[in-house]
Amino acid sequence: MEDARLGVLGAGVMGTGIAVVAIGHGIPVVLVDVSEDRLADARRRVDTQLRHARLMGVVPAEGPVAALATATELEAVAGTTAVIEAVTEDAEIKAKVLGEVSRLVKTGTPLVSNTSGIPIGELERFVDRSDELVGIHFMNPAYLITMVEVIRGDRTSDETMTAVTGLLARMGRRGIVVRDAPGFVTSRLLHPMINEAARIVAAGVATAESVDDLMRGCLGHPTGPLRTADLIGLDNLADALRMLWERTGNASFQPCELLLEKVAAGHLGRKSGKGFYDYEKVLS
Known part of the structure; x- marks a missing residue:
């Protein structure tokens, strides 16, 4: 990974945060998304987050920043040394993107799914070389949180794990390796806690602030769990809870009505200006 060049698929919240971490540690990035408008917005967010990350000391304050290239075609990542998929948390979409990319990159290129809970075993049958597939759960905001969850699939090779460990070290991240399972560790523990906190608010036991x-x-x-929910995005949280509910049958993962009502109303948390808290007042 000395000459690493990273491909990042998806210029949303997670993709831009991952790109910041990489270029801030001297690793060039090719950021891919479906439209030039999304990529232009991503560039602005990357610049802002990079300045913040440097101020917070989570990327080097001195030294050169690596190049950030953007593209709307998957073929742009063909020459990269590793690819991180950071598209929406939908198993079908992730499988499609990973499958296409696996046929573009050369043998020996680690394919990373940035997922909060979709089992790697569900995705591996869609890629050409399942031994090169691994999961990494970057926490949000990815450019600030320096620990990540690394998910080793049943077929992930030692070579892939070594390469990914080396990449994370270069990015200043500490990876904790866990075995593959729905929700892994962090989401399996955090999401039902948030869900129950929302139920408590819905029942009138306490306000979001009090919880x-x-x-x-x-x-x-x-x-606090509900401020964390707003940071994650209530739509993302609802999707992740449904995924866990479907795969485990555990009723504690069934998204509560208050959460679903907020999503239906477009109150998705910080990114929409309103969730369990009102951020529009802060931004105005």
């Missing part, structure tokens, strides 16, 4: 204050002050949660 978060108690979780921070009594149990040491850094932000």
Whole structure:
């Protein structure tokens, strides 16, 4: 990975955050998305996040920033040394994209799915070389959080794990390796807690602010579950909960009505300006 060149698929919240981490640590990136408008917006967000990351000391404050190229065609990643898929959390879409990319990159190129809970075993049958597929769950915001969950599939090779470990080290990230399962570790624990917090609010037991204050002050949660939900995106959270519910049959993963109502109303959290909290007042 000394001469790494990273392909990132998807210029959304996670893709741009991952790109910031890479270029901030001197790794050139090719960022791919479906439209030039999305890519132009992504470039602006990358510039802003890179400045923030440097101020926070999570990427080097000195030294050159690597190049960021953008493209609307998957073929642009053909010459990269690793590819991270960061498209929407939908198994069918991820499988399609990973399958297409696996036929473009050369043998020995790690294929990484950035997923919060879709089992790697579900995706591996769509790629040409399943031994080169691995999961990495970057936490949001990816450019600030320095620990990641690394998911080793049943067919992931030692060579792939070594390459991915080396890439993460170059990106200043510490990876904790876990075995493949729906939700892995973090989502399996965090998402039902958020879901139950929303149920508590819906039942009138406490406000969102009170739930978060108690979780921070009594149990040491850094932000509180509902502020965390707003950061994740309530639509993303609902999708992840449905995925876990379908794959485990555990009723605690069934998205609660309040969460679904907020998603239907377009109140998706920070990215929409309103979720469990109102961010429009802060931004205005």
